[in-house]
Amino acid sequence: MTKALISIDYTYDFVADDGLLTAGRPAQAIADQIAEVTREAYDRGDYIFFAIDGHDKGDVFHPETKLFPPHNIKETSGRHLYGPLKKVYDSIGSDSRVFWMDKRHYSAFSGTDLDIRLRERRVDTVILTGVLTDICVLHTAIDAYNFGYQIEVVESAVASLDDARHSFALNHMTQVLGAKIIK
Template sequence: MKALIVIDFTYDFVVGKLPVGQPAIQIEDRIAELTEQFIQNGDWVVMAVDAHDENDPFHPESKLFPVHNVRGTTGRNLYGKLNDTYKNYEKDIYWMDKVRYSAFCGTDLDLQLRARGIREIHLAGVCTDICVLHTAIDGYNRGYSLAVHEDAVASFNPEGHRWAVGHFQATLGAEVLNQSRPKK
């Protein structure tokens, strides 16, 4: 069994308060497709969703980014087709609030994966060079095999996106997958 971890594909990160914009919109179909595919294959799917409290001066991101993904707001809703997929398969998807870049930091993700005997994690979502990267590094440091779906990750920083994709492969030993590019 393997797991798909979809990171921060929410309204605020796609077109809202901290938007990736067009690069994120372009991966919408692929993320929804991957989510459905993993569920239908009997694999585990996690929605790792950023959760912030409004006016939290102690959160380290408050100095770096505009307020986003505030609890209780529509900005935390999954974006577009992924929201529809989530509604169709809600009982099959593990929703997990995260409060730091990595989906492992301060959450029960590692325990949940190990309880299910999962050793291979697949990553999709935004931002490639921030939350996806930090989740990949923490997964690597915990001994998981990594796969990053290049056609299902995006960033508002094109240079950071390219660097992170290379880092996944060269430094973390991740398999970088892209549906439009045949496997070697």
């Protein structure tokens, strides 16, 4: 079994109190755990993908502009990894098993070459971490399911805006996608 951890959108804009589209405390509460899980996956020899939302300044055609304020604008500090995860990335980011991947949509698969890179490495299982459980993590899980990957979600390393949305997404991933929730 070959695994890849996909760290989704754990950036300043989504996590910091003054981030442009922040999940705030729920996202901040997983800071140490997401860093630890990422480091453990790296130490195990798993591939690591940082799938990070990246929007163009002033892009009025992107569908999210109707739903959310501008966020994770390319070449801004809002796209920087947040907290201890940034330190982990700084220490492993130059390794050939670690990838930074810009994404434009909720899913890390949509409009990226993630599926190709995973298949080249014979990955059969994806481990999901990051924010938001009910948006980008869930949409990535749905696409992973549709592409035939086994899915693991680290419960203590994903967060949403509130408990109800978080619980719904975890339940959906287990009951509908067959994901394994790692406690």
